[in-house]
Amino acid sequence: MKVVKLELQERSYPIIITKDDFKNLAGRLKALALGNQAFIISNPIISRLYGPGLKTALSNVGINSVIYNIKDSESSKSIAQYIKTISKISSIDTKKRLFCVALGGGVVGDLTGFVAATYKRGIPYIQVPTTLLAQVDSAIGGKTAIDLASGKNLVGAFFQPKLVYSNVSLLGSLPARQISSGLAEVVKYGMIIDKDLFAFLEKNYQKILNSDKESLIRIISTASKIKAHIVANDEKETKGLRTILNFGHTIGHALETATDYTNLNHGEAISIGMVAACQIAQEIGILEPKVEQRLIDLLVKFNLPIKAKKVDLKKVYQAFYRDKKFINGKIRMVVPSRIGHVIVTEDIPFKIIQKIIKRSIS
Amino acid sequence: MKVVKLELQERSYPIIITKDDFKNLAGRLKALALGNQAFIISNPIISRLYGPGLKTALSNVGINSVIYNIKDSESSKSIAQYIKTISKISSIDTKKRLFCVALGGGVVGDLTGFVAATYKRGIPYIQVPTTLLAQVDSAIGGKTAIDLASGKNLVGAFFQPKLVYSNVSLLGSLPARQISSGLAEVVKYGMIIDKDLFAFLEKNYQKILNSDKESLIRIISTASKIKAHIVANDEKETKGLRTILNFGHTIGHALETATDYTNLNHGEAISIGMVAACQIAQEIGILEPKVEQRLIDLLVKFNLPIKAKKVDLKKVYQAFYRDKKFINGKIRMVVPSRIGHVIVTEDIPFKIIQKIIKRSIS
Numbered sequence: 001m002k003v004v005k006l007e008l009q010e011r012s013y014p015i016i017i018t019k020d021d022f023k024n025l026a027g028r029l030k031a032l033a034l035g036n037q038a039f040i041i042s043n044p045i046i047s048r049l050y051g052p053g054l055k056t057a058l059s060n061v062g063i064n065s066v067i068y069n070i071k072d073s074e075s076s077k078s079i080a081q082y083i084k085t086i087s088k089i090s091s092i093d094t095k096k097r098l099f100c101v102a103l104g105g106g107v108v109g110d111l112t113g114f115v116a117a118t119y120k121r122g123i124p125y126i127q128v129p130t131t132l133l134a135q136v137d138s139a140i141g142g143k144t145a146i147d148l149a150s151g152k153n154l155v156g157a158f159f160q161p162k163l164v165y166s167n168v169s170l171l172g173s174l175p176a177r178q179i180s181s182g183l184a185e186v187v188k189y190g191m192i193i194d195k196d197l198f199a200f201l202e203k204n205y206q207k208i209l210n211s212d213k214e215s216l217i218r219i220i221s222t223a224s225k226i227k228a229h230i231v232a233n234d235e236k237e238t239k240g241l242r243t244i245l246n247f248g249h250t251i252g253h254a255l256e257t258a259t260d261y262t263n264l265n266h267g268e269a270i271s272i273g274m275v276a277a278c279q280i281a282q283e284i285g286i287l288e289p290k291v292e293q294r295l296i297d298l299l300v301k302f303n304l305p306i307k308a309k310k311v312d313l314k315k316v317y318q319a320f321y322r323d324k325k326f327i328n329g330k331i332r333m334v335v336p337s338r339i340g341h342v343i344v345t346e347d348i349p350f351k352i353i354q355k356i357i358k359r360s361i362s
Numbered sequence: 363m364k365v366v367k368l369e370l371q372e373r374s375y376p377i378i379i380t381k382d383d384f385k386n387l388a389g390r391l392k393a394l395a396l397g398n399q400a401f402i403i404s405n406p407i408i409s410r411l412y413g414p415g416l417k418t419a420l421s422n423v424g425i426n427s428v429i430y431n432i433k434d435s436e437s438s439k440s441i442a443q444y445i446k447t448i449s450k451i452s453s454i455d456t457k458k459r460l461f462c463v464a465l466g467g468g469v470v471g472d473l474t475g476f477v478a479a480t481y482k483r484g485i486p487y488i489q490v491p492t493t494l495l496a497q498v499d500s501a502i503g504g505k506t507a508i509d510l511a512s513g514k515n516l517v518g519a520f521f522q523p524k525l526v527y528s529n530v531s532l533l534g535s536l537p538a539r540q541i542s543s544g545l546a547e548v549v550k551y552g553m554i555i556d557k558d559l560f561a562f563l564e565k566n567y568q569k570i571l572n573s574d575k576e577s578l579i580r581i582i583s584t585a586s587k588i589k590a591h592i593v594a595n596d597e598k599e600t601k602g603l604r605t606i607l608n609f610g611h612t613i614g615h616a617l618e619t620a621t622d623y624t625n626l627n628h629g630e631a632i633s634i635g636m637v638a639a640c641q642i643a644q645e646i647g648i649l650e651p652k653v654e655q656r657l658i659d660l661l662v663k664f665n666l667p668i669k670a671k672k673v674d675l676k677k678v679y680q681a682f683y684r685d686k687k688f689i690n691g692k693i694r695m696v697v698p699s700r701i702g703h704v705i706v707t708e709d710i711p712f713k714i715i716q717k718i719i720k721r722s723i724s
Contacts (some may be wrong), residue, residue, distance in 0.1 A: 079441070079445055083441055083510070086510065086516070086517060087510060087511075087512055090510065090512045090513060090516055091512065117519060118480070118517050118518060118519055119516070119517065120516060120518070121505065121506075121507065121515075121518040121519055121520050121598075122519065122520065122598070143483065144483075145483065148445070148448065148449060148452065149449075150449055150452045150453065151452060153483075154448070154452055154481070154482065155448060155480050155481065156480060156482070156483040157479060157480055157483055157484065157519060158483050158484065236483075236484070
């Protein structure tokens with residue numbers, strides 16, 4: 001078991017990376033004294049697998065719990081689902097002290113966080129991420145949100161959880177494609193800030209793909225440490241530091257939007273986006289070609305794509321223009337200068353970006 | 363002009379109490395550099411009176427603005443109105459830096475605050491309260507909320523404004539009954555913490571009722587100072603201090619709920635609630651009867667009721683039980699021990715409370 005601390009004064013919290021069951025979680029919850037009633041938000045598959053175990057563990061420390069399932073898709077991040085969820089909480093709120101538990105991936109985590117942030121002006125919540133992507137990224141840092149028709153994540157709040165409990169044993173049931181998606185974010189941490197992590201991934205990719213628990217704990221705890229450090233120093237993305245986490249995401253998001261979030265998942269889109277960012281870095285002369293090759297080799301080992309298929313180029317350009325990082329005719333790009341280091345720049349000529357986007361589509 | 367500072371580290375902000383026009387506000391906004399696009403939320407009456415002046419003042423310092431009117435009633439604090447408002451902002455968001463302005467009373471302030479708290483995970487906003495109630499209470503302290511069918515203020519956030527601009531000249535158009543409603547909250551501050559304020563009100567009630575600007579500035583700035591002090595020391599109502607602001611509100615809220623927010627306005631309800639709290643304090647032997655009489659005399663001078671008419675007693679009891687301050691069979695009451703001092707207790711026998719509620723209804 002590893003414990004990473006996210007330092008934010010009175011909003012600090014631990015991130016636990018473990019392979020144990022829920023007993024340890026329940027003990028920690030009791031010590032945190034968040035309340036004696038837990039509202040667990042999950043999805044049908046995950047709650048069938050892990051719901052009973054979690055409920056029993058909570059019950060053993062005197063915490064009564066209710067599981068509320070939402071559909072496991074982006075459509076659950078709607079205002080309609082948000083209101084339904086809040087109303088459900090309100091109907092079971094017996095005026096004991098109540099807290100929320102997000103038991104699931106990014107969708108469950110984002111919705112649960114926003115529900116907790118806004119029910120009665122904020123109640124405590126914890127994250128129990130069940131995907132690799134959520135364990136290394138979305139469950140950490142307090143970004144909560146739901147979608148509107150006019151845009152994804154348009155409504156939300158920064159609201160930190162009281163605990164993140166990443167249990168690698170929960171990843172056993174994940175499809176290989178979802179593991180790969182999470183690994184793209186781990187590769188990203190290596191590229192932006194940690195060459196040792198990158199080298200570890202290159203050396204141990206086979207063990208990781210075989211779900212070796214110790215290797216998973218190693219990469220998740222390193223990723224958590226990096227994310228915690230960045231969030232601690234730039235909680236609300238106002239100081240520029242948190243921006244480096246967008247490496248691979250600018251073109252990646254455009255690809256996701258252009259394909260309506262269907263043929264590419266998030267990790268696959270940023271895999272392509274990271275390769276594109278390397279090519280942009282080469283075009284402006286700050287990156288050696290061999291770095292791009294090392295990145296591609298690693299992504300391919302993790303079964304991640306380096307080019308997008310069946311994408312309408314015009315739609316990608318449109319999505320790119322509408323991106324919230326596109327300000328006053330300039331787009332903020334994160335580009336690498338070597339493995340473990342990136343720069344943030346708004347000076348990339350749009351012609352170069354267009355050329356690279358074109359090359360990213362096969 | 364008076365300036366009161368609300369001290370909350372990096373979330374500190376000034377509360378300006380003035381009789382001047384919007385020129386001073388615009389200059390301050392320019393210095394704060396919140397953005398170059400303002401989304402002003404108001405209601406039709408207020409925006410007709412003060413909208414053009416505010417827009418011109420903003421325009422003179424390079425801030426472009428749009429006014430968005432909502433209905434001036436509690437029904438505007440609905441999820442439907444919230445989504446409409448957020449969608450409107452999203453449609454005019456030209457990726458310049460955007461901030462919100464609440465130009466109105468409590469309904470406008472609560473909705474605007476919650477919109478600002480949650481649009482893109484939080485954008486800056488300022489409060490320009492146009493009712494006495496909002497100037498002395500609701501515009502200060504960052505409590506934002508909307509209502510659900512299952513309860514008022516059930517969805518919300520603590521989110522502090524960047525500035526509160528209380529202009530007493532804007533109160534000129536207020537109906538006398540609304541001025542009285544705000545005065546009930548001012549009397550409350552005197553009762554809970556400031557006997558000098560109470561004495562000032564007793565001595566100057568006629569000038570205040572005549573809208574003498576200097577007297578209004580005196581009481582609004584004193585009220586702002588008290589509220590700012592309490593919020594600075596207990597921002598999220600977790601330390602007990604902010605609880606004293608609920609003096610008169612426990613029975614007051616029950617009366618409002620029982621009458622469906624129709625025949626009593628907020629100030630009138632808490633006027634009755636404060637008298638009831640005095641009677642409870644006498645029942646448990648901590649208050650001399652002459653204090654209740656002084657309070658009643660002052661409330662009557664301000665044309666505030668001391669008993670409720672046409673209220674269904676059963677409905678009041680029901681509302682009382684459902685109150686969020688009613689926890690584990692005990693209700694937290696704020697009761698006075700002298701003018702300028704209250705105690706918070708959960709030990710009042712419910713029989714006493716019932717007896718007093720009964721007496722509060724004529």
